[in-house]
Amino acid sequence: MRLSGSITALATPFDTTGALDRAAWKRLVESQIAAGTQGLVVAGSTGEAATLEDDEYEWLVTSAVAIAAGRVPVLAGTGMSATSKTIAATRRLAELGADAALVVVPPYVRPTQAGLVAHYRAVADACELPIVLYNVPGRTGTDMQAETVAALATHPRIVGIKEAHDGVERMQALLALKSDAFAVLSGDDPTAARAMLAGADGVISVVSNLVPGAFRQLCDLARGGKADAAHALDARLQPLHRFSGIEPNPIPVKAVLARQGFGHGLRLPLTTLAEANSAQADDAARLAADLETSSRARAA
Template structure:
């Protein structure tokens, strides 16, 4: 399993009553694949995994596997605060037919670096799926250091890392671990083009929910080393990327998705976008449509 290119951390659409909007989910999936998205992440933090029950999680994963039909890999989040629960969740995911488990650093419990090594080795040994490491210190309270990643990168079932730390030195340290069997993916939209120009394999993106063709083109340009063209497209995307961070993810991106016809809202404790940002959401929705139209035209 070699992960690369534009991979979308999918939001989960809900209907006006707060239930899964299954029709919107299927349309979102097909739109992503049609736009050239190269991987789908189901039920990550952007997908409000913590707010899904077991039946909803299973339906989202199995429907994504069925719709992808081998065209692109399907990843899903299984990371929990306890190793045994993460192993069990990964085994369930394997039974659903997903390709890769996206396993976040255990949140809240703040394990040591040695604890992280033991945790990920157990999940890779016992979970039954390839594992993509996920480091996002701002959400978990622990930063998985490059030396720790180096210990894990040689495991045959650990296939890469999604790194949400945006530092240049951090990305350089991880790129030194890159190999044919270990991919380095940006998990930070604003610095993703820079990371790929430096050699990263791709990005797992939030903003690509709303501009999937643009992110596919950005990845193609950056990974080909076309710095000027990638920089120009990245500059056009900056307002979209910035808006996705004005409130806690996925509040902003779901505000735009709702305007695009994909679902109606979020589940508590997340709340709808503040009134102060709604005019900006309208502007970003229009900008996203313009960027997507031009990128799809160039790809045609």
């Protein structure tokens, strides 16, 4: 399996009671695929995985797999603080029919780099599902170094990395590891165009929840080496990137998704967007609508 292009880290819609909004979820998944999204991530941090019950997680995965029906790959988060729990979750994900597991650096426990190598090799050795590494130091407390990724990239079941570190040197070091068997994906929306123009295979994006068509176009332009056009579109997207960071993810993106008709809120300990930021959410929703209108017109 080769992952590339615009991959959305899906938010999980809830209804006014806090339950899964199953109808909104199905519409979100289908609308993403229809707009050109090239892969879906279920139950990552944007999907509020930490708040999901086991049966909810399984329903989200199986429904996404059924809706996608092979049109795009479906990944899901299985990373836990303990290696044994990560293995169990990844094995269960394989039974649910997903195409790959997105395995975050173990949060909170802060392993050494040697511990990370041992952790990921143990998961990959014990599971049949392809593994995508996920480095997001701001959430986990540990930064997986490029040398550690190099030690893992040759494993036959480790097929790529989502790198959320925004440094130019980090991305350059990872791009040296890219091969037909190992994909390098940006996990940082504001710098994704830069990464793809430098050779990254694609992006696992938060903001593409709101503008899937525009993000597909950005990926096509950047991966096609059309720098001027990619920079121009990226400049139009930057206000959405800034808004998405105004409060912790996925609070801002879910405020705009609610305005688009996909769900109503979040689960504690996350709370809805502060009233002081409501006007900015309205602006973001209008910009998202304009960008999607433009992307559809260009596609036509």
